[in-house]
Amino acid sequence: MFDVQRELGGALGFRHVDSGRRVLVEVQGDVRHAGGEVLLQDVDVALQRGQRVRVAGANGAGKSTLLAVLLARLSDAAEQVGILPQELSDPSRVLEDVRRLDPEVRGRVLGTLATLGVDPDRVLVTDAPSPGEARKLALAGLLSATASVLVLDEPTNHLDLPSIERLEAALAAWDGALVLVTHDEALAAAATTTTWEVADGRVDVRLDEGRPGVP
Structure with a gap:
C-alpha cells in the first residue's frame, strides 16, 4: 500500500515559485480562431507577477480561446504553470x-x-x-x-462545498499570478482583484474595488 501523508480536513496550500519577471505574459492585437477568423479584436492585456485575474463572459464569448493563447505564450516563456481544465478528457x-x-x-x-x-x-x-x-x-x-502561475477553468466543477471552501482559502493565500474562470462569485471575490470581461468581440479590463489587495 502506498505511503500516504494524511491530514483529513486540513487546510490546502499551493506551492509557489517566483517567476523573477514582472510581466509574465502579454496578449496584444486580434485573437483568432484556429481557422483564422478574428474572435477578439484589439486585445491589450498583460498578466503581471502576483496579479489575480478573473476571466469573465458568457459561454461562447471567447474565454477558452483567450486562455489557450495565454497558455501557449506562458509555455513559450518557460513559466511554471499549474493548469486545471474545465473538464478532464x-x-x-x-x-x-x-x-x-x-x-x-x-x-x-x-x-x-x-x-x-x-x-x-x-x-x-x-x-x-x-x-x-x-x-x-x-x-x-x-x-x-510548484508554479509561478495558476490557470484554473471552472475549478469548482464536481467539487463538494467543503472542498470549494478549502480551495477558496488556498487561492486567497496564493502568492503567485492567477488566471481564473469561474461562475462562483464568492470564489472570484476571495481570489481575484482584476476582471478581464470578454464580450462583443473585445476584452475589457476592470479593477475590482473592495476585493483583497484593491484600495
Whole structure:
C-alpha cells in the first residue's frame, strides 16, 4: 500500500515559485480562431507577477480561446504553470498518472486527496474514478506541484462545498499570478482583484474595488 501523508480536513496550500519577471505574459492585437477568423479584436492585456485575474463572459464569448493563447505564450516563456481544465478528457488517465508518480510525491498527492475528503485507498483500487474523484485527484496533483502561475477553468466543477471552501482559502493565500474562470462569485471575490470581461468581440479590463489587495 502506498505511503500516504494524511491530514483529513486540513487546510490546502499551493506551492509557489517566483517567476523573477514582472510581466509574465502579454496578449496584444486580434485573437483568432484556429481557422483564422478574428474572435477578439484589439486585445491589450498583460498578466503581471502576483496579479489575480478573473476571466469573465458568457459561454461562447471567447474565454477558452483567450486562455489557450495565454497558455501557449506562458509555455513559450518557460513559466511554471499549474493548469486545471474545465473538464478532464480522461478521468482514468488522471489516476494512472498519480500511480506512476515518485513515491514521495505520490504520497503527498494522495494525502491532499484525503484532505479533500476522498479515501485514497479506495480510489487506488478502482478502474475509473468518478467525475468528482477525478477532479479532486487533478486538484491534488496541482496542489503538490510548484508554479509561478495558476490557470484554473471552472475549478469548482464536481467539487463538494467543503472542498470549494478549502480551495477558496488556498487561492486567497496564493502568492503567485492567477488566471481564473469561474461562475462562483464568492470564489472570484476571495481570489481575484482584476476582471478581464470578454464580450462583443473585445476584452475589457476592470479593477475590482473592495476585493483583497484593491484600495
